[in-house]
Amino acid sequence: MTRKGNTIFFKNSPRILSYAAVVGSKESEGIIGSYADIALADDMYGESTYEKAECKMLSTAISLAIEKGGLKQGDIDVLLSGDLLNQIISASFAARDFDFPFLGLYSACSTMSESMLLGATLVDGGYAKNAVCATGSHFASAERQYRYPLELGCTRPPQAQWTVTGAGGLVLSRKGGRIAIINGTMGRVCDLGVTDVNNMGAAMAPAAADTIMRHFKDTGTEPGDFDLILTGDLGALGSRILKDLTWEKGFDISANHVDCGEIIYKVIESEFQGGSGAGCSASVLNSYVLTKMDAGLYKRVLFAATGALLSTVSSGQGESIPCISHAVELEYCG
Amino acid sequence: MTRKGNTIFFKNSPRILSYAAVVGSKESEGIIGSYADIALADDMYGESTYEKAECKMLSTAISLAIEKGGLKQGDIDVLLSGDLLNQIISASFAARDFDFPFLGLYSACSTMSESMLLGATLVDGGYAKNAVCATGSHFASAERQYRYPLELGCTRPPQAQWTVTGAGGLVLSRKGGRIAIINGTMGRVCDLGVTDVNNMGAAMAPAAADTIMRHFKDTGTEPGDFDLILTGDLGALGSRILKDLTWEKGFDISANHVDCGEIIYKVIESEFQGGSGAGCSASVLNSYVLTKMDAGLYKRVLFAATGALLSTVSSGQGESIPCISHAVELEYCG
Numbered sequence: 001m002t003r004k005g006n007t008i009f010f011k012n013s014p015r016i017l018s019y020a021a022v023v024g025s026k027e028s029e030g031i032i033g034s035y036a037d038i039a040l041a042d043d044m045y046g047e048s049t050y051e052k053a054e055c056k057m058l059s060t061a062i063s064l065a066i067e068k069g070g071l072k073q074g075d076i077d078v079l080l081s082g083d084l085l086n087q088i089i090s091a092s093f094a095a096r097d098f099d100f101p102f103l104g105l106y107s108a109c110s111t112m113s114e115s116m117l118l119g120a121t122l123v124d125g126g127y128a129k130n131a132v133c134a135t136g137s138h139f140a141s142a143e144r145q146y147r148y149p150l151e152l153g154c155t156r157p158p159q160a161q162w163t164v165t166g167a168g169g170l171v172l173s174r175k176g177g178r179i180a181i182i183n184g185t186m187g188r189v190c191d192l193g194v195t196d197v198n199n200m201g202a203a204m205a206p207a208a209a210d211t212i213m214r215h216f217k218d219t220g221t222e223p224g225d226f227d228l229i230l231t232g233d234l235g236a237l238g239s240r241i242l243k244d245l246t247w248e249k250g251f252d253i254s255a256n257h258v259d260c261g262e263i264i265y266k267v268i269e270s271e272f273q274g275g276s277g278a279g280c281s282a283s284v285l286n287s288y289v290l291t292k293m294d295a296g297l298y299k300r301v302l303f304a305a306t307g308a309l310l311s312t313v314s315s316g317q318g319e320s321i322p323c324i325s326h327a328v329e330l331e332y333c334g
Numbered sequence: 335m336t337r338k339g340n341t342i343f344f345k346n347s348p349r350i351l352s353y354a355a356v357v358g359s360k361e362s363e364g365i366i367g368s369y370a371d372i373a374l375a376d377d378m379y380g381e382s383t384y385e386k387a388e389c390k391m392l393s394t395a396i397s398l399a400i401e402k403g404g405l406k407q408g409d410i411d412v413l414l415s416g417d418l419l420n421q422i423i424s425a426s427f428a429a430r431d432f433d434f435p436f437l438g439l440y441s442a443c444s445t446m447s448e449s450m451l452l453g454a455t456l457v458d459g460g461y462a463k464n465a466v467c468a469t470g471s472h473f474a475s476a477e478r479q480y481r482y483p484l485e486l487g488c489t490r491p492p493q494a495q496w497t498v499t500g501a502g503g504l505v506l507s508r509k510g511g512r513i514a515i516i517n518g519t520m521g522r523v524c525d526l527g528v529t530d531v532n533n534m535g536a537a538m539a540p541a542a543a544d545t546i547m548r549h550f551k552d553t554g555t556e557p558g559d560f561d562l563i564l565t566g567d568l569g570a571l572g573s574r575i576l577k578d579l580t581w582e583k584g585f586d587i588s589a590n591h592v593d594c595g596e597i598i599y600k601v602i603e604s605e606f607q608g609g610s611g612a613g614c615s616a617s618v619l620n621s622y623v624l625t626k627m628d629a630g631l632y633k634r635v636l637f638a639a640t641g642a643l644l645s646t647v648s649s650g651q652g653e654s655i656p657c658i659s660h661a662v663e664l665e666y667c668g
Contacts, residue, residue: 002459002460002461003411003460003461003462003463006411006434006435008461008462048651049651051647051648051651052651077337077340078520082438082440084421085645085647086420086421086645086646086647087418087420087440087442087643087644087645087648088440088643089643089644089645089647089648092523092643092656092658093643093648093653093656095522095523095656096523096525096656098523099522100340100522101340101520101521101522102520102521102522102523102658103439103441103448103451103452103520103660104416104439104440104441104448104643104658105437105438105439105440106416106421106422106438106439106440107437107438108421114437114438117437118437118452121455121456121459121461122455124459125336125455125458125459125461126336126337127336127337127342127455127459128337128342129337145647186412186435186436186437187435187436188429188433188434188435188436189426189429189430189432189436191430309421309422309423309426309427309438310421310423311419311420311421311423312420313385313419313420313423313479314385314421314423314427317382317383317385317386319427322426322427322429322430324426324436324438326437
C-alpha cells in the first residue's frame with residue numbers, strides 16, 4: 001500500500017541522514033541556541049541586505065547538512081526548497097551555489113514539511129539517492145515585504161507573531177541515519193474566512209487540524225501514539241485553537257502537542273504569540289527536535305508545519321487567508 | 335534504472351489522460367485559438383481584478399481537464415501547481431475551489447514542466463492515481479507586479495516579450511490517454527550574469543541549453559530523435575541564442591526546435607520577441623501540441639519550459655538573473 005486517503009506510505013523508509021540549522025541572534029537565546037550549528041552574532045551575516053543574509057543562511061544550512069552527512073555536492077541528486085520571499089529568491093539564489101538540480105516549492109511556512117514529503121517520495125521510489133530539503137526566513141526581509149518598513153517603527157497587535165531569522169536543511173537518503181520518514185499526509189487548502197493578517201495562528205489552525213486528523217484516520221493512529229505532534233508556527237493562540245478544533249472531533253492532542261513557534265523564544269511574552277515564518281519550524285526541527293530523536297529521546301514524531309497562502313495583494317483585495325499544512329511522520333529506528 | 339544523471343526514468347510511463355486550456359482574447363487570435371477550450375472575449379473574465387481573473391482561468395483549466403478525463407473531483411489525489419504572482423496566489427486560491435490536496439510549486443515560467451515531472455513521479459511510483467498539473471499567467475497582473483502600472487503607458491524595448499494571458503492544466507494517470515511521459519530531466523540553476531530584466535530570452539537560453547543537452551546525454555538521444563524540441567518562452571531572440579549554444583556543443587536542434595513564445599501570437603512583430611509567462615507554455619502545450627500528439631502527428635516531444643527566477647527586489651539589489659529549465663519527454667503510444 002503506497003497511499004490511503006491523503007497519506008503516502010513509504011515502502012523503503014527514507015532516512016534523515018543529516019541535518020543542520022543556522023539561526024539568528026535572538027533565536028539563539030532560546031531553546032534551540034545550543035542545538036543549532038551556527039548562531040549568528042549579527043543577523044546581517046556579513047551581507048549588505050536582509051534578503052542576501054537570508055539567502056546566505058539557507059545556503060549555509062544546505063552546505064552544512066551535506067557536509068555533516070559525509071557527502072559531497074556531487075552526491076546530491078536534487079534540492080527541494082522554497083521560502084517566503086516573492087518568487088522564492090532565497091531558495092533560487094541559494095541553489096545557484098550548487099551544481100545539482102533544484103525543484104522550487106512554495107507552501108509558505110509549511111515548506112519544510114512539503115519539501116520532506118516530496119523529497120521522501122523521490123528517495124523512496126528510487127528516483128533520487130540523496131535529496132536535500134531546506135527552507136528559511138528572516139525577520140527583517142519578511143517584515144518589510146509583508147508588513148511595514150522597519151524604519152516606521154510600527155507597534156504590533158497582541159495576536160501578532162515574530163518572523164524567525166533562521167534556516168534549516170536536511171539530507172534524505174535511502175540508508176544511514178537513525179530517523180526514518182515512514183509516511184506523509186498531503187494537505188488541502190482550508191479557508192474558514194479569517195482576514196486578519198496579524199492573526200495567522202487563527203487562520204492556520206483549521207488547516208493543521210484537518211491534516212492531523214486525516215493523518216490519524218489514514219494511518220490508524222491516535223494522539224497517544226506520538227511522542228510529539230509538532231506544528232510549525234501556530235503560536236500560542238493558534239495552538240489553543242488547534243487543540244480545541246481537534247478536541248471537538250474527539251482527538252485530545254493536548255498532552256503531546258508542541259508548536260515550534262510557541263517554544264522557540266526565551267520569553268514568549270515579548271513576542272506576543274511566538275515565532276512564525278518558514279524558518280521557524282525549519283530551525284527547531286533541524287536542531288532541537290532531530291537531535292533529541294537521534295538520541296532516541298523521541299521515538300515517533302508527527303511534524304505538521306503550517307502555511308498561510310496569502311499575499312499583500314490578495315489581502316489588499318479583501319480576500320481571506322487560505323491555509324495549508326503538510327505532515328510527515330518520523331520514526332526513530334536506532 | 336530509475337535515474338541517470340539528472341534524468342528520472344519512469345518505469346510505468348504515466349499517461350496524460352486529458353488536458354485543457356483557457357486563453358485570453360489576444361492569444362486566441364493566433365495558432366492556439368482553435369485548439370483552446372475557452373477563448374475569453376474579455377480578459378477580466380467577469381472578475382473585479384486581474385489577479386482574480388488569472389485565478390479563475392487556472393481554476394477553470396483544472397476543472398475542465400478533470401471533466402474531459404471523465405473524472406470527478408474525488409478521483410484526483412493531488413494538484414501540483416504554481417504561478418508567477420507573489421506567493422503563487424493564483425494557484426493557492428484556485429486550490430481553494432477543490433477538495434483534494436495541493437502541492438505548491440514555484441519555478442517561474444518552467445512551472446508547467448516542473449509540475450509534470452513531479453506529478454509523473456507521484457503517479458509512476460504509485461503514490462498518486464490521478465494528479466493534476468497546471469499553471470497560468472495574466473498579462474495585466476504580471477505587468478503591474480514585475481514592471482509598471484499599465485496606466486503609466488510605458489514603451490517596451492525591442493528585446494521585450496509579452497506575458498501570455500492563459501492557463502493550462504492536465505491530468506496524469508496510470509492508464510488511459512494516448513500520450514505517455516517516459517522520463518524527465520531536472521534542471522539546475524544557470525546564471526551567466528545577465529541583468530537586463532527586459533531580456534529574459536537571453537537570460538534563460540543557457541538554462542534551456544544545459545537541460546536539453548543533459549537530456550540528450552542521459553537518455554542517449556540526439557536532436558533528430560524528436561519531432562519537436564519545445565521550449566517555453568525564450569522568444570525569438572532567446573531561441574536564436576539557444577540554437578547557437580547547443581550548436582557550439584555539437585547539437586544542431588534548428589530543424590526540430592520550436593518555442594511556445596515564438597509561435598503563440600499571430601503577428602510576432604507586434605510583441606517584439608513573442609510571448610512569455612508561465613501561461614505561455616501551459617496554454618500552447620495543453621491545446622495545440624497535445625492535440626497534435628493525440629492525433630499521432632507528433633510521436634516524440636521534448637518539452638523544456640524555462641523560468642527566470644528573479645524578483646523585483648533581487649534585480650533592484652543589482653543581482654543577475656538565475657534561470658532554470660525542467661524537461662519532460664512525451665511519447666505517443668497510440
